[in-house]
Amino acid sequence: MDAKNDKAVELPVASKDNGIWGSDVLAEVLRGLGIKYVALNPGSSFRGLHDSLVNKLGNRDPQMLLCLHEEHAAAIAHGYAKVTSEPMAVIMHSNVGLMHGTMAIFNAWCDRVPMLIYGATGPVDAAMRRPWIDWLHTSRDQGSLIRNYVKWDDQPASMEAGIESMLRANMISRTAPTGPTYVNFDVSVQERQHKDLPTLPDYARYQPPLPAAPAMEGVERAAELLRNAKKPVVLAGRVSRNPKDWARRVALVEALNAEVLTDIRVGASFPTNHPQHRGKPAFFIDDAAGEVLRGADVIVSLDWLDLAGTLKLAREVEAKVIQASLDYQLHNGWGMEHQGLPPADVNLACAPDLAVHAIADALGVGAGTEPVDQPVLPALGAPAPETELDIMVLAGALGAGLEGECASIVRLPLGWAGESWHFRHPFDFLGSDGGAGIGSGPGMLIGASLGLKDKGRLPVAVLGDGDFMMAASAFWTAAHYETPFLAVVSNNRSFYNDEVHQERVAVSRNRPVENKWIGQRIGEPEIDIAGVARAQGIEGIGPVWTAGELVDAVKKGVALVKQGRPVVIDARVKPGYNPNMVAGLTRSE
Template sequence: MKRNEAPVLPNEPAELAWGSDIAAAMLHHLGIEYVALNPGASYRGFHDSLVNYLGNEKPKMLLCLHEDHVVSIAHGYAKATDRAMGAILHSNVGLMHGLMGVFNAYCDRMPMLVVGATGPVAPELRRPWIDWIHTAKDQGALLRDYVKWDDEPRSPEAVIEAFLRGAQLTHTEPRAPVYICLDAGLQEQKLERPVTLPRDRYAPSQPPSADAAVVDRVADLLLGAKKPLLLFGRGSRRQDAWDLRVRLAELTGARVMTSIRERAVFPTEHPLHAHAPLNWLSPKAKDLVREADVIVSLDWVDLNGFLLQVTRKTEEIVATIAHVSLDSHIHRGWSMDYFGLPPVDVPVMANADRFVAQLVTTIEARGDVKPRPMPISQSRPEPTYAAKPGEEIAPRDIEVALAKIRASLPLTLAHVTIGWAGDVYPFRGPLDYLGHDGGAGLAAGPGITIGAALALKDAGRIVVSVLGDGDFLQGCTALWSAAHYEIPALFIISNNRSNFNDELHQEAVAKRRGRPVENRWIGQRIDEPPVDLAGLARAQGVAAEGPIRDHARLEQALQRALEEVQAGKPYLIDVHVAAGYANPPFSRGE
């Protein structure tokens, strides 16, 4: 973040003198680098403390034009780092704007410190009308069902404990956002007594390992299997964890599957990686599951839904199944993001990366175990476009163009569209791909991209996202923050001028009811007139071009765009694509 917004400060450092100074000091104490915000009077005291007490340093403020972007930028930052960023939301109204983003991050199991405000809680401090409608008796109730914890501290000492506990909980697996609501009255209260900030002794606990007997049992299963299958789901961004996943697969000769919904966890060019990263199971993938005699799921999200695509009676799957996950610690009754109950023979309550390390250590300690021979790596053909020259660009062709131009560039895909094929653009490291938005809430893609680019600004990587036009249109004003703070990222819009996923749903309903499928487009198309997406980007201060309608121009535009991003600037390309998906999603009832 290059832009300098240093405040004018007195020669002497500001004293810890106000209630809100404590909240700001705690963010600094916890090592929070950035806070995204959209201003509001409910936290004006806190805002002052961030500027005039901390000097807008550690954390730096990132101004956003909408609360959606506040949360999605913090979400993208966490996806790249596994660390929390601050997301500040104004009162009940700002919080309600940001709720969808919080739900996305919750489903994605990402850490985040969401700080809100209410009040003043004391009625005698409230201004007429506005402070009354912006005061809530239990503001945390708005999001309590999809955060890990929330609090509304009532004293300076309680503010300290709230931030300590919140940072502990959001970084303890399974991770999820936490919410701290600051009373406007307490923020603007002069401290009546000295307040001592804590020492560094409140770190989050290390994620748990598995019992040794369980590790031995799963090791025995993998080594005794004829056709073992490893499902790598959620995983950290650490290179050592990535290397251990590869080592486990090679020691056991297990075929590997990964999910396009989750972040990159395994090299997709490896000969043991049996299929392109999955959104839905292809016939080939279903056959691999049917043939497996042992399946080890390592924090795979929706394991039962995965098996359901092979057979409607998942309890009849013949393979012995081990499932490694801590996710049940966060399951509650409001959200169904716990998914269907899978048939599991060996449940393992442990962190997946730690369990992989335990398995590798155990297997290597058995001196007579030799790595099994791997399948012969097939030569990969040069990626080719699905559409012929002169035809409308196919959605998959954006992936092909990126693969063609990528060479040795250190690209990070921060987001891709729902129909991403995944078969021509390989993932070679843990920062190559950062997964989907968690809760499938539109408007998140632009902000997630900016948050990832902010986190990786000094990592020597080029952040790229491929976004749908609907996602971009709902989140386009996030680009102003990228322009203002000079956050380099490339936004590629796969623009089919439609809410196309819903067209498929309307077609499915029409077929079941014997009605005309030709009407599926009504109320779905974003056309006549087409929206000038490049114009929207330029209106936010981001250089843009398009619409691009042919492959040669697409490759040329990508070359120009990557040069601009390497020079430290955000850039957008609007690519007109044909309606359709490389991998069509399921329609309910199929």
């Protein structure tokens, strides 16, 4: 979607100058913060702010994105941030809308992405409340619903305080480690009329602080360890998508002759076809990765997700550990998304990419060569056309269908085999949703597609059928705002992850494994995925059952995407995970 394309923007009738309202000022601040989009599901608690976005700002800068559920709104903002590293605004209606959006907010928190969430409440002053509905939609402490998984929240009691809250929330959200913030506006603050427009802030003076450099003592100790290392290993985790950072990361690895492991949960962080890359991007390390870690004498963790758990799975790791992360700043004791406490011989309190640059400087390593956009590089050959689809065949057929295309893989399902695809650029793969729930995929695909629209890349996602169905109505927003992408639904007609768990319980209790499907299979009737997609106004193709059918469907889908259409393909796969995923789930217990 192009914000300059009037067909994709709902343009309001011109409004007369009819006074200054509190919400007009708040809307102007939102524009001043440089926010391009605001995703929302309408609600009366922010009717004043909604009016200001339309009639004061003309629905431009930011442009509203109408969503059919608050969870979709936050998921769209999440996907957008994963591409741009910039926050999108999200507005959620009072307590009820906020409760709808909580899972998607939790995802953004776990994934450490910036997001500006705004809410509203009925009048805090009880004398101003309308009977019934305002009482239902007013909470004494609305922010407490999500306080444990946002970086900061506030409920300003005046327009002036609201300006400051918006500035502070923006600074905090964008400061590493990034995350969502929440500001809740009293409806009476929005709807109060003012005689004069207040002096708006100089936004340049309220920017996030400059990134903190790592302590030189720590950099020198890390450099000395690596200088003397015989078998260094780099764990490339939650790093930036900046091509310059990618280039320096590769240059440092090559200079050290280090081995590298990557994680499929956090997106592309190192070229997986590089001679120094070991194992495969995975949810859990495999035996090959464990052997690499056991043989290491120095391990560099670049904000690796679950360092303690990885070392535990590897067993008998004796290496010195250099940790570069700011994530500890968000650990609050409510959730356990911080994972186990890892050992660290050198603990650099900085963003991982700053640590890479500092260590590379200390070792005299150059800038490296920035990656270039290239066509997709599947690691599996094209399967025979008549082959029935499973998760491995799907990967091979998808690669054949995308041959010659420069694509960004936005999402992959839990059962995906990391060895089936190569990532050679920071935008080749964007990672998972952070919170490991279901229902985020469609919204995140839409948001990522918005972020990718000027990058010349084809947005592609492989979604699970459960993920698709929980959030299928998100695709209406894509159709309405003409947001093109290709989504392949790996439709195994089951909540298969829980079949694996039920089988394990049955085996441990000596009960019939044959019953594992009950309460898990999505059938009788089977869902017409392509039909559901068409009902939202987008292209639906399928079902397809074989590799040849999927290759043809993908090629047809790509042609439609290039015409500006969002496309969903229903790929009917046999239930099952790749063998390494099942082994990883077993080892993780």
